[in-house]
Amino acid sequence: MEISQETHLAPILASLPEWRDSLQDLREMVLANTVMCGEIPSPTFEEENLVRFLCDRFTETGLSSISIDELGNAAAILPGTDGERGPDLLVVAHVDKIWDATDDHTVTVGADTLTGRGIADNALGAAVLVTLPSVLEHLGIQLKSNLVLLGATRSFGKGDLGGLRFFLENSPHSPQAALCLEGMQLERLSYSCLGMRRGEITIDLKPSAARHPGSAGAIIPLSRIVDRILAIERPERPFTEIRLGSIEAGSAYNVAPRSASLRFEVRSESGEIVARIIEQIEEIVDEISAGHEADAELAIISTREPGDIGFSHPLVKSTRAIMETLGVEPALDPSMSELAALLDRGIPALTTGLTRGENRHTARETIEIAPLFTGLAQLVGELVLLDQALSPTDE
Amino acid sequence: MSKSAVTPADQSYSKKIDSWLSRNTFHHGEFWDLRKLVEEKERKGLRISLCIPTLNEEKTIGKEIIIFKSELMDRYPLVDEIAVIDSGSEDKTREIAASYGADVYFSGDILASQGFKRGKGENLWKAIYQLEGDVICYVDADIKNIHPRFVTGLVAPLIHRDSMHYVKAFYDRPIAYSNELRPSGGGRVTEILVRPLFSLFFPELSALVQPLSGEYAVRREVLEQLPFPIGYGVETSHILDVYRHWGLDAFGQTDLDKRVHRNQTTGDLGKMSFGILQSFLNRLESYGMVDKLPELSNLFRQFQAEGNRYQQVLKEIVEEERPPMATIPEYVEKMKQAGREVKPVEI
Numbered sequence: 186m187e188i189s190q191e192t193h194l195a196p197i198l199a200s201l202p203e204w205r206d207s208l209q210d211l212r213e214m215v216l217a218n219t220v221m222c223g224e225i226p227s228p229t230f231e232e233e234n235l236v237r238f239l240c241d242r243f244t245e246t247g248l249s250s251i252s253i254d255e256l257g258n259a260a261a262i263l264p265g266t267d268g269e270r271g272p273d274l275l276v277v278a279h280v281d282k283i284w285d286a287t288d289d290h291t292v293t294v295g296a297d298t299l300t301g302r303g304i305a306d307n308a309l310g311a312a313v314l315v316t317l318p319s320v321l322e323h324l325g326i327q328l329k330s331n332l333v334l335l336g337a338t339r340s341f342g343k344g345d346l347g348g349l350r351f352f353l354e355n356s357p358h359s360p361q362a363a364l365c366l367e368g369m370q371l372e373r374l375s376y377s378c379l380g381m382r383r384g385e386i387t388i389d390l391k392p393s394a395a396r397h398p399g400s401a402g403a404i405i406p407l408s409r410i411v412d413r414i415l416a417i418e419r420p421e422r423p424f425t426e427i428r429l430g431s432i433e434a435g436s437a438y439n440v441a442p443r444s445a446s447l448r449f450e451v452r453s454e455s456g457e458i459v460a461r462i463i464e465q466i467e468e469i470v471d472e473i474s475a476g477h478e479a480d481a482e483l484a485i486i487s488t489r490e491p492g493d494i495g496f497s498h499p500l501v502k503s504t505r506a507i508m509e510t511l512g513v514e515p516a517l518d519p520s521m522s523e524l525a526a527l528l529d530r531g532i533p534a535l536t537t538g539l540t541r542g543e544n545r546h547t548a549r550e551t552i553e554i555a556p557l558f559t560g561l562a563q564l565v566g567e568l569v570l571l572d573q574a575l576s577p578t579d580e
Numbered sequence: 581m582s583k584s585a586v587t588p589a590d591q592s593y594s595k596k597i598d599s600w601l602s603r604n605t606f607h608h609g610e611f612w613d614l615r616k617l618v619e620e621k622e623r624k625g626l627r628i629s630l631c632i633p634t635l636n637e638e639k640t641i642g643k644e645i646i647i648f649k650s651e652l653m654d655r656y657p658l659v660d661e662i663a664v665i666d667s668g669s670e671d672k673t674r675e676i677a678a679s680y681g682a683d684v685y686f687s688g689d690i691l692a693s694q695g696f697k698r699g700k701g702e703n704l705w706k707a708i709y710q711l712e713g714d715v716i717c718y719v720d721a722d723i724k725n726i727h728p729r730f731v732t733g734l735v736a737p738l739i740h741r742d743s744m745h746y747v748k749a750f751y752d753r754p755i756a757y758s759n760e761l762r763p764s765g766g767g768r769v770t771e772i773l774v775r776p777l778f779s780l781f782f783p784e785l786s787a788l789v790q791p792l793s794g795e796y797a798v799r800r801e802v803l804e805q806l807p808f809p810i811g812y813g814v815e816t817s818h819i820l821d822v823y824r825h826w827g828l829d830a831f832g833q834t835d836l837d838k839r840v841h842r843n844q845t846t847g848d849l850g851k852m853s854f855g856i857l858q859s860f861l862n863r864l865e866s867y868g869m870v871d872k873l874p875e876l877s878n879l880f881r882q883f884q885a886e887g888n889r890y891q892q893v894l895k896e897i898v899e900e901e902r903p904p905m906a907t908i909p910e911y912v913e914k915m916k917q918a919g920r921e922v923k924p925v926e927i
Binding site for chain 1: 638639640642645647649650651654655672675676679680681724725840
């Protein structure tokens with residue numbers, strides 16, 4: 186990918202402030218879409234209602250090739266002026282949320298903020314995805330490229346980016362570049378992802394141990410496993426860490442639980458180190474299981490291979506310039522989400538945040554309205570840049 | 581002694597209600613095609629105003645304005661103006677509503693020559709003067725699950741049918757499910773107070789599933805002829821007045837599915853009932869009905885929903901009465917033997 190400072194970037198940087206101001210005209214539209222995307226429950230594997238809403242919006246905007254695939258992804262195309270000759274650009278937002286369908290999804294609109302479960306992750310991303318055609322139309326921008334909009338399902342947890350992976354494997358549109366939308370933070374710039382494995386260890390007491398009157402229950406063998414995992418050697422470079430995310434066991438003060446589970450994540454800039462640590466954890470689990478006390482099992486829930494387009498990649502460099510022109514100081518942050526599936530397939534891609542917010546993944550998740558227009562202008566800048574850099578010239 | 585069962589008048593009311601329910605009761609899903617609705621509105625040259633009466637509604641007003649402006653003005657130009665008419669909020673209601681593009685008025689500034697009374701009915705009344713629409717759609721500001729259907733479901737019947745004047749919302753509040761049949765309740769005050777009153781005095785009006793709902797759309801020609809109680813009785817008196825002058829066929833009602841809002845305390849419902857009863861009795865008096873009560877029906881009319889079809893559930897409730905024990909010879913004799921003389925007194 187070649188991006189010319191003079192031909193491609195300079196005119197975009199000059200237009201950014203005007204775009205940001207002009208997009209205020211669409212404030213109610215983007216906020217209304219955000220409220221509606223926020224109030225439709227969409228737990229992983231149960232995204233149908235939100236996907237249907239996105240498709241309705243795609244239809245109303247007059248997009249073509251609107252479809253819902255076997256894994257429930259919502260896809261549509263805004264055809265470019267170059268037709269078949271033009272490249273395909275992908276903009277993707279995951280549509281699943283971490284919340285159950287029965288949780289209260291009411292969104293509260295204040296003078297400067299929107300608050301509600303999943304409003305940042307990722308109601309705003311989904312809302313911007315469906316508003317994007319109106320954004321481009323409002324700014325009078327016609328891309329040469331075919332813009333593929335994808336509301337991806339099965340992103341979180343056991344979903345393991347299933348929606349996007351399926352789309353990339355099966356879609357006739359093979360994107361030349363992609364942008365991933367996340368609600369916050371505005372400063373976020375992700376161009377790399379760490380290698381990662383998420384796993385769940387389950388402990389079940391063996392019948393003989395469970396019947397033993399002095400049995401201390403499943404927590405003890407699990408805590409032994411935790412101690413052993415924490416003792417695994419982790420290099421400082423390449424960056425490597427083991428996160429213990431959740432433990433579940435028992436239901437009372439005085440009853441020894443028969444089973445227990447631990448969820449963890451191993452992440453590293455090196456895929457080899459991730460694989461090595463996982464092997465060590467497998468050995469620990471096997472060793473505990475071989476004892477007389479408990480059966481232990483390890484299940485790998487999701488996997489990411491490390492990927493990186495590089496700090497000096499023209500897309501990253503130009504995006505930094507776009508952000509700085511808009512007064513946003515980029516915070517470089519490796520991603521664990523959609524970006525991983527794209528980089529896996531060698532597709533140049535970035536993840537950026539759309540606005541600022543707080544209380545992520547709580548019932549009081551809040552996003553600020555004012556910075557959103559900076560995020561939208563940045564998104565348009567990145568799209569126009571990719572469009573110009575990737576479209577074939579007449580020569 | 582049992583009173584007679586169902587009268588010919590009761591049967592006639594039932595027939596009329598069934599017919600009205602099938603013709604004039606809608607579900608908002610029937611009006612999903614907003615493009616067509618806008619085309620029809622423009623063909624008829626109708627202007628539609630949306631009025632949201634407020635008093636300290638900062639928690640919900642922003643969302644209502646955003647949704648209505650985006651969906652019903654910017655995306656589909658169904659509504660020509662969105663006005664918030666405020667009774668003097670002390671929170672940020674007016675500021676938030678204005679920031680999202682609503683026209684915001686303090687009720688006291690409208691038609692100042694007529695003075696200012698604090699109450700929801702006052703705001704609704706002043707909207708007739710202030711707003712431009714041929715149809716005014718009133719929507720309360722406390723709805724948590726706001727959606728464009730709260731407007732489209734109410735104005736669509738007026739756009740499509742010229743003979744209709746007053747369309748009320750109702751909401752499905754299932755009390756229990758059994759065999760796909762669910763009782764369609766209208767709220768506590770409706771079920772305990774208003775429906776029994778209507779069943780007794782104006783049986784046809786019991787066809788309105790939720791007569792007290794705060795969401796309705798009305799033609800200007802009707803609104804400008806109605807007196808407006810400024811408090812709790814405004815919806816009840818409207819219904820009685822429209823019924824008396826324009827008849828049952830002037831009404832429509834639309835099922836808007838679920839409405840999530842803050843719950844009122846029993847004390848608040850008591851105040852509301854008192855206001856409604858005042859308005860109801862005032863109307864009886866002004867219609868000259870107080871000393872000429874109609875033959876009171878024994879039929880109590882409720883509703884059941886089956887899918888989107890509504891049907892009456894008639895319950896004959898006969899309040900039989902026993903005479904005072906002092907008029908029963910066996911009792912008088914028994915008392916006499918016990919050395920006590922019992923005589924009936926005039927009550």
